[in-house]
Amino acid sequence: MSVERDVMEYDVLVVGAGPAGLSAACRIKQKAAEAGKEISVCLVEKGSEVGAHILSGAVFEPRSLNELFPNWKELGAPLSTPVKRDEVWFFTSPEKGIKTPGPFVPHTMHNEGNYIISLGNLCRWLAQQAESLGVEIYPGFAAQEVLIDEKNVVRGVQVGDMGIGHDGKPKEGVYTPGIELRAKYTLFSEGCRGHLGKRLLKHYKLDEQSDVQHYGIGLKELWTIDPAKHEPGLVIHGAGWPLNSANPGGFFLYHLENNQVYVGLIVDLSYSNPYLSPFDEFQRLKHHPVLRKYLEGGKRVSYGARAICKGGFNSLPKMVFPGGALLGCDLGTLNFSKIKGSHTAMKSGMLAADAAAAALIAGSEGGDELAAYPESFKASWLYDELYRDRNFGAAMHKFGVLFGAAFNYIDQNWFRGKSPITLHDNTPDYSTFKPAAQSQKIEYPKPDGVISFDKLSSVFLSSTNHEEDQPVHLKLTDPTIPISKNLPMYDEPAQRYCPAGVYEVIEAGGAKKFQINAQNCVHCKTCDIKDPAQNITWVAPEGSGGPNYANM
Amino acid sequence: MKALVSVKRVVDYNVRIQVKPDGSGVVTDGVKFSVNPFDEIAMEEAVRLREKGKVTEIVAVTIGGAKCEETLRTALAFGADRAVHVKEEGEVQPLTAAQALAAVFKKEGAQLFLLGKQAIDDDANQTGQMVAALLDLPQATFASKIELDGAKALVTREVDAGLETLEVDLPAVVTTDLRLNEPRYLKLPDIMKAKKKPIEVVSLGDLGVTAAAGLKATKTAAPPKRSKGVMVKTVDELVTALKGKGLI
Numbered sequence: 167m168s169v170e171r172d173v174m175e176y177d178v179l180v181v182g183a184g185p186a187g188l189s190a191a192c193r194i195k196q197k198a199a200e201a202g203k204e205i206s207v208c209l210v211e212k213g214s215e216v217g218a219h220i221l222s223g224a225v226f227e228p229r230s231l232n233e234l235f236p237n238w239k240e241l242g243a244p245l246s247t248p249v250k251r252d253e254v255w256f257f258t259s260p261e262k263g264i265k266t267p268g269p270f271v272p273h274t275m276h277n278e279g280n281y282i283i284s285l286g287n288l289c290r291w292l293a294q295q296a297e298s299l300g301v302e303i304y305p306g307f308a309a310q311e312v313l314i315d316e317k318n319v320v321r322g323v324q325v326g327d328m329g330i331g332h333d334g335k336p337k338e339g340v341y342t343p344g345i346e347l348r349a350k351y352t353l354f355s356e357g358c359r360g361h362l363g364k365r366l367l368k369h370y371k372l373d374e375q376s377d378v379q380h381y382g383i384g385l386k387e388l389w390t391i392d393p394a395k396h397e398p399g400l401v402i403h404g405a406g407w408p409l410n411s412a413n414p415g416g417f418f419l420y421h422l423e424n425n426q427v428y429v430g431l432i433v434d435l436s437y438s439n440p441y442l443s444p445f446d447e448f449q450r451l452k453h454h455p456v457l458r459k460y461l462e463g464g465k466r467v468s469y470g471a472r473a474i475c476k477g478g479f480n481s482l483p484k485m486v487f488p489g490g491a492l493l494g495c496d497l498g499t500l501n502f503s504k505i506k507g508s509h510t511a512m513k514s515g516m517l518a519a520d521a522a523a524a525a526l527i528a529g530s531e532g533g534d535e536l537a538a539y540p541e542s543f544k545a546s547w548l549y550d551e552l553y554r555d556r557n558f559g560a561a562m563h564k565f566g567v568l569f570g571a572a573f574n575y576i577d578q579n580w581f582r583g584k585s586p587i588t589l590h591d592n593t594p595d596y597s598t599f600k601p602a603a604q605s606q607k608i609e610y611p612k613p614d615g616v617i618s619f620d621k622l623s624s625v626f627l628s629s630t631n632h633e634e635d636q637p638v639h640l641k642l643t644d645p646t647i648p649i650s651k652n653l654p655m656y657d658e659p660a661q662r663y664c665p666a667g668v669y670e671v672i673e674a675g676g677a678k679k680f681q682i683n684a685q686n687c688v689h690c691k692t693c694d695i696k697d698p699a700q701n702i703t704w705v706a707p708e709g710s711g712g713p714n715y716a717n718m
Numbered sequence: 719m720k721a722l723v724s725v726k727r728v729v730d731y732n733v734r735i736q737v738k739p740d741g742s743g744v745v746t747d748g749v750k751f752s753v754n755p756f757d758e759i760a761m762e763e764a765v766r767l768r769e770k771g772k773v774t775e776i777v778a779v780t781i782g783g784a785k786c787e788e789t790l791r792t793a794l795a796f797g798a799d800r801a802v803h804v805k806e807e808g809e810v811q812p813l814t815a816a817q818a819l820a821a822v823f824k825k826e827g828a829q830l831f832l833l834g835k836q837a838i839d840d841d842a843n844q845t846g847q848m849v850a851a852l853l854d855l856p857q858a859t860f861a862s863k864i865e866l867d868g869a870k871a872l873v874t875r876e877v878d879a880g881l882e883t884l885e886v887d888l889p890a891v892v893t894t895d896l897r898l899n900e901p902r903y904l905k906l907p908d909i910m911k912a913k914k915k916p917i918e919v920v921s922l923g924d925l926g927v928t929a930a931a932g933l934k935a936t937k938t939a940a941p942p943k944r945s946k947g948v949m950v951k952t953v954d955e956l957v958t959a960l961k962g963k964g965l966i
């Protein structure tokens with residue numbers, strides 16, 4: 167099918183309005199204004215509005231924001247709850263836990279000076295700043311393809327088509343071909359496991375020199391709680407029950423403003439038991455007395471999930487290719503020892519922006535590699551911070567949670583991350599499943615509808631919506647694998663790792679069938695990461711489809 | 719012929735509405751807003767009428783605070799030629815809205831006023847009717863088909879008995895139903911162009927309207943929770959269960 171596509175040209179195109187992309191866009195405009203030059207910047211976001219697809223913790227370290235907008239307070243940035251107190255727990259059983267005494271809390275888990283925020287709302291605010299600086303932001307448009315020319319240079323992206331039916335045919339009267347957005351430099355900031363970022367890594371072999379990337383899936387809920395139990399600024403982190411060293415992870419509970427708390431669990435996607443369900447682990451976790459005491463008498467307001475990339479320093483691929491760069495979690499800048507990726511995403515965006523702006527101000531026609539970006543990265547605090555943290559995740563994988571934690575305690579507190587050892591972990595997360603036959607089935611308790619809930623009522627609270635009549639955006643390379651291989655080997659784990667109930671194995675006419683309920687997808691990207699056959703590819707659905715997170 | 723289309727900013731239809739704990743209204747902080755879907759249908763219809771050469775100019779109007787500019791930009795991206803923003807940060811009650819819209823309609827000298835049959839936030843379903851009354855104009859509500867024929871409009875409505883077609887003299891007020899059309903996808907270049915189209919800002923005072931406060935919302939509550947269902951295996955069991963509840 168050949169279609170006429172409109173073309174729009176810019177100096178810089180940014181893909182994805184998370185902290186990385188928005189910071190990059192703002193910074194370019196600031197640099198252009200300083201130099202008295204006009205640099206046009208366009209930003210596309212697949213969510214129905216900026217923030218609709220942002221799901222984070224979030225305890226926010228304001229370091230990058232201080233650099234980008236030193237006057238953020240006057241500008242009304244939504245940072246209103248400073249962290250007052252940290253608690254770190256290790257749960258030894260469903261009823262018991264040990265609180266780590268203050269002096270033994272790892273250095274990276276101290277949060278004085280940080281804020282408890284909704285990252286989605288910070289992004290909404292950053293988008294306002296960007297627009298007032300002259301950035302053109304287009305929410306509701308997903309970048310679907312990378313435009314690579316015959317010289318192997320990235321020239322921009324093609325926006326997804328609208329109005330294609332589930333059969334792949336254009337729908338009469340509403341079909342709207344996606345336009346081509348071309349730019350001198352294209353900055354990809356799609357967040358963890360960006361679907362275009364993934365292709366760029368492969369096409370330009372950007373990750374040839376680095377360790378494989380590692381991931382976690384983060385599930386989170388927003389609750390309104392009893393005002394008597396609310397302690398604004400309290401940050402609780404912990405590990406242990408219901409997870410274990412073969413299936414590790416950690417939880418959080420943050421008290422923000424307005425009698426609200428965020429509660430969440432991050433499950434390491436290197437988990438090995440195919441019967442494990444991150445969603446159900448999260449639901450039962452909330453019954454632990456340390457967390458339940460806050461939630462009891464409260465009301466759940468929202469739910470969502472999103473993958474995080476946690477490989478850190480050792481997994482960082484090459485950052486640039488001809489005509490563009492990777493930023494933020496699309497690159498993998500999260501600092502896992504702090505579970506913080508927003509300030510690092512912002513900083514990487516700012517560094518890439520500096521490089522692009524300098525090139526354009528010097529008269530560049532684009533299309534080249536922005537070598538100044540990796541260079542300034544090496545000289546920045548971001549490099550330093552990620553370097554110190556480089557052993558954290560690998561230590562957890564190698565030594566298990568307890569010994570890993572001890573290693574990390576020594577590494578972080580005695581050596582401040584500068585110990586002479588570097589640990590590597592090159593087993594990809596999709597290959598860690600044990601066969602179902604060798605694994606223990608997990609009987610999860612039934613949700614009580616008060617503290618714990620089922621998947622469907624949870625997805626409902628994410629306000630997820632997709633146009634129903636469109637092609638399924640979760641592509642199976644070989645449609646037979648789920649039933650022929652994954653089911654006998656691993657009891658098709660997609661039924662459990664997907665936090666939105668998208669994948670089901672159903673009986674149809676006496677045969678098993680793999681069903682994909684694509685409308686439920688919250689765009690967390692876990693299936694693309696964890697499918698043992700690497701047979702599922704997430705592509706962008708029609709623009710504005712997906713969750714509509716508020717205050718997440 | 720000039721057409722006026724009103725567009726209201728409402729909480730997006732995908733958003734799960736949460737009632738504020740004190741019952742004073744629904745939560746709107748951090749929530750996505752968009753154009754009332756019925757107004758999008760009205761906007762789409764106006765554009766189609768222009769494409770057919772029946773309408774020559776489309777003016778979009780909204781009443782509300784600064785954030786409503788976004789709503790007008792969406793209407794402009796659909797294809798409105800220009801927009802009027804009646805700026806009012808406070809609460810706007812149905813009668814005030816109708817008075818303001820009537821004043822804009824008169825000022826613009828428009829022939830056709832297209833608007834949604836209801837807004838999905840308050841479901842009041844009365845603005846179009848009140849505007850028609852205030853201007854003493856014919857009205858055709860819940861349109862599922864609109865044809866313009868010289869100085870008349872033929873409007874088809876879905877009623878219980880089937881389809882009813884009304885003929886009204888122009889100028890007239892027409893409210894749109896769900897099945898009138900399927901609004902188009904906005905194109906990125908059109909959204910860009912919309913950023914440059916003119917928006918005239920006026921106040922209620924400019925239009926000679928004073929905000930009325932005839933209504934007072936006393937309480938907002940979430941619908942009662944559905945109680946748990948019971949699975950029955952046979953029709954007999956069902957009948958017994960219904961009898962047990964005194965329902966049959």
Ligand SMILES: Cc1cc2nc3c(=O)[nH]c(=O)nc-3n(C[C@H](O)[C@H](O)[C@H](O)COP(=O)(O)OP(=O)(O)OC[C@H]3O[C@@H](n4cnc5c(N)ncnc54)[C@H](O)[C@@H]3O)c2cc1C
Nearest residue numbers: 182184185186212222223225309356357384494495507508
């Ligand atoms: C449960 C959880 C808890 C966390 N807690 C914290 C914390 O406490 N502190 C902290 O600092 N960090 C935390 N993080 C990490 C932090 O959220 C991320 O590191 C950060 O959001 C990364 O920013 P980003 O801009 O790279 O990507 P993202 O924030 O993921 O943003 C990417 C944006 O791009 C859009 N997009 C993607 N693909 C396309 C496309 N093809 N076309 C158009 N748009 C596209 C997405 O919709 C999204 O809006 C947490 C993460 C999770 C999941």
Ligand SMILES: Cc1cc2nc3c(=O)[nH]c(=O)nc-3n(C[C@H](O)[C@H](O)[C@H](O)COP(=O)(O)OP(=O)(O)OC[C@H]3O[C@@H](n4cnc5c(N)ncnc54)[C@H](O)[C@@H]3O)c2cc1C
Nearest residue numbers: 860862875876877878879880895896897944947948949950
């Ligand atoms: C614009 C409009 C106006 C109308 N006005 C009126 C009116 O004024 N008066 C009037 O009497 N009717 C009116 N109707 C008709 C009426 O709303 C519905 O058409 C009618 O209720 C259809 O009922 P149903 O059970 O056949 O189907 P549905 O409406 O599809 O089902 C109703 C409910 O039955 C249950 N149900 C359906 N299928 C199953 C199943 N397989 N298993 C278990 N539960 C099931 C569900 O809970 C569902 O919500 C109107 C319809 C329209 C479109």
Ligand code: SF4
Nearest residue numbers: 664687688690691693
């Ligand atoms: S289908 Fe994949 S991306 Fe979508 S919610 Fe499920 S696991 Fe996440």
